[in-house]
Amino acid sequence: MTKSPSTKPADTATADRNPFRYSAQLAGEIESRWQTRWERDRTFAAHNPGDPGFDATQPKLYCLDMFPYPSGEGLHVGHPLGYIATDIYCRFRRMRGFNVLHPMGFDAFGLPAEQFAVEHGVHPRLTTERNIATMVRQLKALGLSYDWDRRVATIEPDYYKWTQWIFLQLYHSWFDPRVGKARPIDELSRGLESGELVVDDHHRATPAVEGGRVWADLNENDRVAVLANHRLAYLAEVPVNWCPALGTVLANEEVTNEGRSDRGNHPVYKRPLKQWMLRITAYAERLADDLDHVQWPEPVKLMQRNWIGRSEGAMIDFPIKATDEPIRVFTTRPDTVFGATYMVLAPEHPLVDRITTDQQRRVVTDYRRQTQRRSEVERMAEAGGGEKTGVFTGGHAVNPATGREIPIWIADYVLMGYGTGAIMAVPAHDLRDWVFAWRFDLPVPTVVEPPAGYEPTSEEAALAAPDKRCPFSGWGTSVNSANDEVSLDGLPSDEAKRIITEWLESTGRGCREVQYKLRDWLFSRQRYWGEPFPMLHAPDGRTVAVDESELPVVLPEMEDFTPEASDDPEAPPRPPLARAPESWRIVQRDGVRYERELNTMPQWAGSCWYYLRFIDPRNDEQLVGHDAERYWMAGGGVDFYVGGVEHAVLHLLYARFWHKVLYDLGHVSTPEPFGRLFNQGYIQGYAYRDARGVVVPAAEVVDENGSPAAEVQDRAGAKFFWQGDPVTQEYGKIGKSLKNVVSPDEICEEYGCDTLRLYEMYMGPLDASKPWAPRDIIGPFRFLQRAWRLAVDERTGELTMRDEPDADVERQLHRTIAKVTDDIERLAYNTAIAALIELVNAATSAGGLTRDQLQRFVLLLAPFAPHVAEELWAKLGHQQSLACEPWPSYDPALVTHDQVELPVQLQGKVRARVTVDADADPALIEAAVLADEKVKAALAGRSVRKVVVVPGKIVNIVVGRG
């Protein structure tokens, strides 16, 4: 790592010779001394119920950071932003008498270590463990008050044993719609055996109805298929995102909008593959509904709701001539069914073959082939009002409302993955159908009249037809919508929707339906560096689970873990574990030769439940002990969870899903894992790209004069170069991907970590993104110097204290205690620190503090700059750490002033000030104001029409004209 050039003040701060002065050197000594003591004394160890030292009378706080991936770059200054924030909160709560659980660990499986291993031939375990060691050292150097005894890493067999165990629970469970909960799969078999449940044509269990098949009639294969169809973890041949360059499949969440891999930006293709899936869709409703009960940022809740994508509407069956089977469609606007003049199937829809007439067969086949070839990128590029393509199948269906025959088309604007992969097209009231209908000359009857005075939206107006007609996709009043049995004419859309749905249901033509955008979670990866699945495959194709007693299934040692990359989108994946030793791969059992599952779990697996393991990290009997879990998760889960907003829909959704399954099965006591969530902002910085658009290391970029880019102050018009070539500047989140990482190590070395802690918290509001401005770090450093000098005589190193308190300083101390206490609770650390600075400045001017005042100040400072606070606390004669010292209190009477100066406004402009008693009543204030010389002068004889007095705030005089 290249060290950035030191700024001038830091050089001299380091070189300070006075041993009693708060220099970087002294800060370093103090910090390592206290870090060593905290570790030796286990100052921050949390005690579980039943442990010696556990105090049941204290309230608890479970405060959690999103654990980091141990990257080769180590920590950058963006990581500690959240960590310092939670640390301050935890230290504060300990002083307020809370039993605090504050753990840290590592999310250590994942692609970067594997890719590094492939490139450099080092086992990912070695690089990962080395990276963990570096990050632990860096975290400890920041003085974060973690209970390090509880450290976990997802790659440890003791840990992933339980990740595998949870997978087995998913495999052995199904979602019982009758109770809306996960239940053991045995209950399903029992329900089927007893006849309470029967099996339908799609191998699905339903409550006993006519025509269902009973369990006794099924052969072994069918029974296995029925159970597989309900398990929360199941194998399925599904169209997946296959990335040949990475040699693996990716989750939807890992594919960019451009249809490329999130990591590495390689092309991704859709292809069918047999993969492990998790039935997260079963929980769509609960995942959406339970967001109402968590204290999370609204934007994150909204992102999850959008991701889950609930829509209410109806399923409608359109009979077709060619087969007995109707085409089923989902629509959110059943009230527009009278306007459905054609149907569209996704090109991949299974009914296409049976509907297509001989005459149309060639064009249909051509179109389907063409669609298949076109990448997601191309399909996306045409999205949103762009050109629509499609062909007529030659087949017809009957509109169940009008009874008229309508043509069936195929088009790639209908997606197989949502709804039923088929739509009824209502061109007058759907923008996509409108574009398609005009292109292919299909009828466009109006069945909804917009409200009076309706102006088309810009989007609707942009699609105006040659005759100036516009589509209307809003809610209005139904027209031309009646048959012999039902009429919607004159009804508002919402009512029409209800009436038509009732009619559809009563006539067996359709039913009410809720659809979700959320898809089941693709859970297999063709990688080495992940958790092996505890699953075995028999030669006859059957899949069996490894017994719980045989966990963990340990990842085998291998030399070559290269994924088989290829340029051929059709090449079948061969995961690295296919090359594992046969002793691992093959399991003999009861004379059957099983092969282990060769895929591994995705990186999200380990992070789905780590917050539970922290509660009881060394338990080898259970995932987490029941009493400890009940104690720490009480009150709705983790009390305070802090991390970046980038996990809004991935980690946070997956973890909620697993938690709900564990809750249903009785392993945890709360329906949600994280009661309160907070997203810290990003630290941003400049980054640079070369002519090809490739990011270059920011630390090596220079300006025209050859000075490092980081030191350039005036950036308007500045030109930058990397290795002699011009580069362009941009501004973004600091991190590995923009190669503009700044390490906290250098800041700690130049100023001490107490300064870094203060600086990062002082930069601005915790949830805002803000620029890394190394120039500003000197400010908090100077503050600590002044604070130190306030307490310590720099000539002798002895404490300096006055005997009698200054009355004004005492009042300000009370106000500061009040403000800092309140600000910490609100996470407004920047203003809390500003108040501490003001206090130090005022106390310095007033000639110092008494011993008692100094003690209270040190306690206030402790959560923010714990090392220097501990040092001063020890100098004040205390033997014990201040970590659990009671937080100082304040006297409300001393927080307010006896007299207040009120600004006096004339027509909204401040013209004078009057000083009155704080509790003076408005009439008295008004008299005092009107008697004031300056007010009289400013009035200049004009008449006073009204005087607004806001006691304690302001006086505003409204004058008459002239």
Next chain:
RNA sequence: GCCGGAGUGGCGGAAUUGGCAGACGCGCCGGAUUCAAAAUCCGGUGCCCGCAAGGGCGUGUGGGUUCGAGUCCCACCUCCGGCACCA
């Protein structure tokens, strides 16, 4: 396109409930100290006019509500984030 979030001095930001806009810090200017420099300390610092007293303007833009608007309402502009043919 849709859905969120945000725009305040040279810079980071403060103003918690409609009540003195710019707390606090950086930077800059001046002074003390010093052989000199750094560090440190003291004072000043929104912009414009003025020697000053004082005056005018000022929270992205334009309107509105109010005794009073950074804060509330309407319209728009810019930037950041999420989603994107989801029927």
